[in-house]
Amino acid sequence: MSEQANIGVIGVGWVGLVTASCFAELGHQVTAVDIDAAKIDALRAGDVPIHEPGIADLVERNRERLRFTTAIADVLDDALLLFCCVDTPPTYSGDADLSRVQAVVSELSSGGEHVLVMKSTVPAGTGAAIRREMADLAYVSCPEFLKEGSAVDDFMRPDRVVIGADPGDDSAADEVEEVYRPLGGEIVRTDVASAEMIKLAANAFLATKISFINEIANVCEEVGADVTEVARGMGLDKRIGSSFLRPGIGYGGSCFPKDVSALKMLAGNTGYHFQLLTSVIEVNELQKRRVMKKLEKHLGSLAGKKVALLGLAFKPNTDDMREASSLVLAARLHGEGAKVRGYDPVAEAPARELLPSIELCASAESALEGADAAILVTEWPEFATLDWEALRATMATPLIIDGRNFLDPGRLRDAGFAYEGIGRSDGARETGDTREQAQAEAAKTRSR
Numbered sequence: 308m309s310e311q312a313n314i315g316v317i318g319v320g321w322v323g324l325v326t327a328s329c330f331a332e333l334g335h336q337v338t339a340v341d342i343d344a345a346k347i348d349a350l351r352a353g354d355v356p357i358h359e360p361g362i363a364d365l366v367e368r369n370r371e372r373l374r375f376t377t378a379i380a381d382v383l384d385d386a387l388l389l390f391c392c393v394d395t396p397p398t399y400s401g402d403a404d405l406s407r408v409q410a411v412v413s414e415l416s417s418g419g420e421h422v423l424v425m426k427s428t429v430p431a432g433t434g435a436a437i438r439r440e441m442a443d444l445a446y447v448s449c450p451e452f453l454k455e456g457s458a459v460d461d462f463m464r465p466d467r468v469v470i471g472a473d474p475g476d477d478s479a480a481d482e483v484e485e486v487y488r489p490l491g492g493e494i495v496r497t498d499v500a501s502a503e504m505i506k507l508a509a510n511a512f513l514a515t516k517i518s519f520i521n522e523i524a525n526v527c528e529e530v531g532a533d534v535t536e537v538a539r540g541m542g543l544d545k546r547i548g549s550s551f552l553r554p555g556i557g558y559g560g561s562c563f564p565k566d567v568s569a570l571k572m573l574a575g576n577t578g579y580h581f582q583l584l585t586s587v588i589e590v591n592e593l594q595k596r597r598v599m600k601k602l603e604k605h606l607g608s609l610a611g612k613k614v615a616l617l618g619l620a621f622k623p624n625t626d627d628m629r630e631a632s633s634l635v636l637a638a639r640l641h642g643e644g645a646k647v648r649g650y651d652p653v654a655e656a657p658a659r660e661l662l663p664s665i666e667l668c669a670s671a672e673s674a675l676e677g678a679d680a681a682i683l684v685t686e687w688p689e690f691a692t693l694d695w696e697a698l699r700a701t702m703a704t705p706l707i708i709d710g711r712n713f714l715d716p717g718r719l720r721d722a723g724f725a726y727e728g729i730g731r732s733d734g735a736r737e738t739g740d741t742r743e744q745a746q747a748e749a750a751k752t753r754s755r
């Protein structure tokens with residue numbers, strides 16, 4: 308057993324790899340385990356299996372302090388603090404699937420005294436059940452708040468670190484606090500159930516904000532208001548705040564859809580009907596489909612029409628396509644008989660697997676050639692700097708549906724495009740809008 312080794316990470320997905328490499332960067336010796344031997348082999352060879360800004364550099368820089376293994380015994384030998392980062396995907400019932408967490412717990416049952424630090428998102432009550440099952444184990448809930456695309460930065464500069472422990476596990480919680488303290492975020496010490504709820508409530512609230520602004524955008528379209536102005540005017544109220552008020556074609560990813568549903572089901576399982584979340588989910592599902600009406604308004608029947616999807620990932624700076632709006636759109640477009648093409652700067656491999664029926668193009672330019680419409684699905688920075696004036700001539704119909712209000716409507720209209728955003732009036736102002744906010748955020752992430 309190495310003298311320096313002190314942190315174990317179980318599950319080397321997005322959260323696990325970021326957690327492991329950031330702790331290594333902070334000077335800890337980290338042993339990270341995953342059951343996926345191919346992934347571990349790749350990491351040992353220096354190949355990082357995810358597209359996440361900054362992560363490849365961190366792994367490379369900290370090779371000495373990072374050990375990747377498929378044997379849980381290595382982690383148990385090396386580390387006292389074990390960060391559980393396995394995924395908890397949704398089941399058919401909408402509850403969280405805890406089978407991977409349970410597998411970790413059963414592996415630890417013969418592992419002696421450790422502190423299990425739960426970073427996986429689990430329903431409230433999970434920690435207490437694990438603690439009852441394993442008396443030897445200290446248990447701390449420490450939910451993760453990082454966002455894909457800016458995960459390293461979110462880890463290194465947290466708004467807050469939530470540490471939940473029940474009576475008897477205070478010293479374990481102190482040890483967890485110790486490793487997070489250098490990061491400087493406010494430390495929230497609480498009980499396990501409250502920590503579990505903080506995570507679910509935070510994601511559900513952010514999703515609610517998005518569905519709320521999406522509905523406001525839909526009403527703006529009816530009354531001739533501009534949602535970018537509305538969001539700006541609302542967001543300056545400190546009680547509301549400007550973040551997560553960008554309307555679009557729905558939220559996706561591996562977290563919001565799953566966690567909102569899991570919280571709704573968690574409440575439902577106790578007999579409480581969480582009405583608001585039912586609406587949040589429905590608004591999001593409908594939002595992904597509203598684009599169809601906009602296309603039909605300009606093109607009539609979509610049968611045989613060529614539609615280009617610009618961006619396939621659920622958001623920029625990631626190749627993650629889980630619950631991406633592109634998946635719903637491609638299926639709806641096919642349902643109407645359209646021919647679908649797509650381009651994404653980094654998500655080609657997952658797109659090949661998840662969208663086998665669309666034509667994948669090597670560039671935005673080739674996706675747009677001969678197209679009857681373009682739908683901007685993901686706000687990749689490169690789409691803002693395309694030569695739209697030149698591209699107009701290559702399209703069969705110069706129609707753009709800007710699903711993220713990312714492009715400059717004035718410039719596109721001047722170039723002869725029919726432009727449709729989300730909740731933007733025809734004369735959308737070109738300053739202070741969400742396009743600039745989104746572009747600034749994308750540029751900030753790129754420069755990290």
Ligand code: UGA
Pocket residue numbers: 428451452453454455456510513517550551552553554555556557558559560561562563566621622
């Ligand atoms: C989300 C949370 O933001 C993290 O705090 C949390 O740790 C993470 O889930 C998790 O539970 O692991 P993430 O899914 O990576 O992070 O992505 P977000 O940046 O939150 O975006 C989620 C979706 O909402 C994307 O599809 C994005 O396009 C959409 N979105 C976001 C909007 O439509 N409008 C906005 O204003 C913001």
